[in-house]
Amino acid sequence: MSALANHPFVKMNGLGNEIVVVDLRGAPAQRAGGAPGAGAAPLSPAEVRAVARPEGAPFDQMMVLYPPRTPGTDAFVRIYNSDGSEAGACGNGMRCVADVVFAATGKTALTFETRAGLLNAWKGAEPLVSTVDMGAPRFGWRDIPLAEEFRDTRAIELQIGPIDAPVLHSPSVVSMGNPHAVFWVDDVMAHDLGRFGPMLENHPIFPDRANISLAAVTGPDHLTVRTWERGVGLTRACGSAACAAAVSAARTGRTGRRVRVTLPGGDLVIDWRERDDHVLMTGPVEYEREGRFDPALFAAASVP
Numbered sequence: 001m002s003a004l005a006n007h008p009f010v011k012m013n014g015l016g017n018e019i020v021v022v023d024l025r026g027a028p029a030q031r032a033g034g035a036p037g038a039g040a041a042p043l044s045p046a047e048v049r050a051v052a053r054p055e056g057a058p059f060d061q062m063m064v065l066y067p068p069r070t071p072g073t074d075a076f077v078r079i080y081n082s083d084g085s086e087a088g089a090c091g092n093g094m095r096c097v098a099d100v101v102f103a104a105t106g107k108t109a110l111t112f113e114t115r116a117g118l119l120n121a122w123k124g125a126e127p128l129v130s131t132v133d134m135g136a137p138r139f140g141w142r143d144i145p146l147a148e149e150f151r152d153t154r155a156i157e158l159q160i161g162p163i164d165a166p167v168l169h170s171p172s173v174v175s176m177g178n179p180h181a182v183f184w185v186d187d188v189m190a191h192d193l194g195r196f197g198p199m200l201e202n203h204p205i206f207p208d209r210a211n212i213s214l215a216a217v218t219g220p221d222h223l224t225v226r227t228w229e230r231g232v233g234l235t236r237a238c239g240s241a242a243c244a245a246a247v248s249a250a251r252t253g254r255t256g257r258r259v260r261v262t263l264p265g266g267d268l269v270i271d272w273r274e275r276d277d278h279v280l281m282t283g284p285v286e287y288e289r290e291g292r293f294d295p296a297l298f299a300a301a302s303v304p
């Protein structure tokens with residue numbers, strides 16, 4: 001039987017980015033995938049997709065907390081996309097997880113571990129607002145990763161549309177713990193991202209696929225961004241994409257290092273800190289409902 005059967009969950013969102021939070025830290029060791037400190041086996045893609053079904057708890061990302069692997073951390077967190085794939089980073093999801101743990105423990109600062117490394121979170125001055133340190137961006141072509149060498153990842157050779165009049169071209173590419181391509185446009189609404197997104201997500205230049213964003217500079221230190229998320233599709237907000245757009249904008253001289261990013265679901269403040277190169281993301285979360293996973297979900301999907 002799935003570790004998720006009958007297990008409680010919290011449905012939240014970060015600016016409309018649909019997030020389900022599941023805490024397996026108190027689950028019996030074998031159900032949580034191993035003894036505390038010994039790691040946590042991933043859920044199967046079929047299990048994750050079962051939860052994402054309309055009769056389950058549909059989400060863009062499901063954030064699953066396991067016992068800490070590293071002393072001093074509050075949890076090991078796995079991040080799942082609705083197609084069952086696992087991601088290395090999810091800014092909005094981490095802010096949701098942080099708020100759940102802030103509320104349960106009374107702490108105001110937390111450290112989590114994800115596949116992409118350690119990550120700190122702080123409670124904000126206002127209720128339901130928090131800041132997550134997304135770590136340092138990586139710009140090397142192998143780190144993103146790209147399938148072939150590009151010395152300068154501020155604008156790589158990639159375009160769609162007619163060769164002499166491309167519709168989208170020369171994206172900035174970066175890893176925020178997950179792969180991002182940012183296409184610079186005048187108006188993020190003027191392009192059919194629902195059509196181009198899947199082609200670009202699965203373009204052979206991205207061996208691990210990629211999150212695809214359209215970004216426009218819409219004011220002094222203000223960006224507007226829409227994202228086609230890897231493993232999900234169009235979402236109302238993608239925190240790591242906001243970070244990717246912000247660092248790419250600063251890196252290409254379009255803005256300074258602290259910007260407000262407007263996404264379809266609302267605004268995030270992104271600060272690419274000079275002193276340690278880390279990217280800080282601040283924004284709100286919302287609680288929607290609590291529930292328990294119906295075991296029938298997993299039986300129907302014939303998952304373990």
Ligand SMILES: N[C@@H](CCC[C@H](N)C(=O)O)C(=O)O
Nearest residue numbers: 087090091092178238239240
């Ligand atoms: N919504 C997220 C990003 C989630 C992961 C992404 N789809 C991937 O596969 O890399 C965010 O807020 O950062």
